Amino acid sequence: MHHVVLDRWSRGGSALHRRDARAKTIAVLVFLIALGTAQRAFLPLSLFYLGILAAAILAAGLPIVAALKRAAVVLPFTAVFAAISLAAGEPMRAAALVGKSYLSALAVLVLVSTTPLPELLGGLERMGVPRYLLMVAQFLYRYLFVISEEAQHMRAALQAKSGTLKRTLWDRAKFGAAGRALGVLFARSYAHAEGIHQAMLARGFQGHFLTLSGRAFGRADAFFVAAALVIVVGARAAVEAWI
């Protein structure tokens, strides 16, 4: 699963891994704003930004090909909007849509691949992101594995009883069974949620997530943010002035 791989990648020891989560989050936000608002000279700018992200991936010691492939997971979603733009006779807008969404996904991938989730959520909390939103994100991340395992068991049970899962969409009985299985999965997830809440209360939870990781924002982090700002914003200004 994606999050198992990302979890492994995030526990590296590179200089990028060691930066405070807030510094990396700010750098990525600056990158996303600079990229999202770029109107002119998109092709050279996107190539330059791709180079920056590739350099970051290499510096973090992550597998470059695998990372570039993983970021492509967003492409099917943007392809729909790109197709609409193409049909409307706007090929440049279509290309910008695909390019911007891919580079955005890659930037976020670099962030989550170099920051363990507890640190990332801790950093976001210190930046003022609502605590309950972060708790939902944390539980979603943790229990994706448990729920997907249950879904696989139910799929196997459905397969054992119906022979095959092929043509599920067109077979009314199988479609109904799949729908009911989804309902059961929801009920089980709900039961898990109740059990988790009880387990949290039993260990003294009082509505505030406390974690061991509490990295301080140091000089190196401030330098990292400043460098990211200069490179990302400076590159855009330079490319737009040059073209």
Place this chain on the structure above:
Amino acid sequence: MQPLVEVRDLRYQYDDGTVALDGVDFQLFPGETVAVLGANGSGKTTFVLHLNGLIMGKGSVTVCGMPVEPATLTHVRQKVGLVFQDSDNQLFMPTVLEDVAFGPLNLGLARDQAETRARDALAAVGMAHASSKAPYHLSAGEKKRVAIAGILAMNPEILVLDEPTTFLDPPGQNALVALLDELPQAKILVTHDVDCARALASRAVFFQKGKIAGEGPVQEVVARFNWDRISLQRPAGSRL
């Protein structure tokens, strides 16, 4: 001797009208291990959830001299460590160390103290090597050990274990029984596993329809309620 846990005339009814507990009296003394036996739905789990205030019914529950009520919950939950049946529900943090440190941090310990407690607890259950692992990478037996470490890190006086041997293979069950046997805390063991009860408990109580229908030495209770032989009888359907 003062009991660690004292329950008097405890009654609880679920919202759907099901009477789960119907006048339970119970005592747990320092150093003893009590097995809680009984059929599914007899009220065992509902009973233990009362011990650290996750459910509050009518009657009185006292833990280490403190009545279990909203004002004492923080202290009560430090004294009573509850290990749930499904370890996946108990291990919700992204890493084993973070999970074991969850309780001590909630108790107000500083980060370095909480980390020391967590590492000590992991060492006590033989899981020190797994501190940086994600919980979903562990086997069922390892998850159970980490769940117990999460409770030990809170330094409780009473351990309550709900079906601790469920999901474990025989070697895993044996290893867990050996581990629990070494822990010095008083224990309440909710279980269908009669072998586990015999190995660990000095006394058993038998739940039936929300009441304690009998108590005494484990072997006597097991024999009186025919609890051992029931599980060995062939189900009626198999004789068709």
